[in-house]
Amino acid sequence: MVRRGTRRRRPAPAVADRLRAVPGTAPLPGRRDAGARLARPDAASTPWADAAALHISPQLRRTGSYERRGKPRKVEDRQQARRLLAESAAKQAAEIAAARARLATDGITTLSGLGELDPVSFRLFLQLLGDALATWRHGMTHTTATSNDGSMEIRLTALPDGPTTEIRTPVGTFRGPDR
Numbered sequence: 001m002v003r004r005g006t007r008r009r010r011p012a013p014a015v016a017d018r019l020r021a022v023p024g025t026a027p028l029p030g031r032r033d034a035g036a037r038l039a040r041p042d043a044a045s046t047p048w049a050d051a052a053a054l055h056i057s058p059q060l061r062r063t064g065s066y067e068r069r070g071k072p073r074k075v076e077d078r079q080q081a082r083r084l085l086a087e088s089a090a091k092q093a094a095e096i097a098a099a100r101a102r103l104a105t106d107g108i109t110t111l112s113g114l115g116e117l118d119p120v121s122f123r124l125f126l127q128l129l130g131d132a133l134a135t136w137r138h139g140m141t142h143t144t145a146t147s148n149d150g151s152m153e154i155r156l157t158a159l160p161d162g163p164t165t166e167i168r169t170p171v172g173t174f175r176g177p178d179r
Helices: 015-019 058-063 078-102 119-134
Strands: 024-027 034-037 142-146 153-157 165-168 174-179
Touching: 078 119, 119 142, 119 153, 119 165
Parallel strands: none
Antiparallel strands: 024 034, 142 153, 165 174
């Protein structure tokens, strides 16, 4: 009687012949079975035509992939991550809506008339101001820019005396010409 797992498996003669025929492999010392040792790889500068052939495992060639052994991974529950993402998006949308309401004016106002801005309002203001100033050229007296979604518009007009203004935020003070 042969016990399971005690019998030594040897490769089929055709497989052993193929292993012996692979260039750059040699049998391991003290073993006559299919064990093989790969030679050193070719240098990176070796042309493909001169390099040793790349041998692909029969399983990979047959199936196109190596199967992972063992149990399949558990499907992760992403409900909490989705909930956190939705909460974050809702919070950001509320902050931006409040910033838009804070920056909205009923008519003409100077930059100095904006008063102190919270960080979200200031970031939105800087985006609009940067877009408007990007179109400002020497000799111009006014320019207009709109937000990416078109919901806000800023109109800059140069003041004749060109005073300097300050806009305070919790993280610092913004100084520049009043418009």
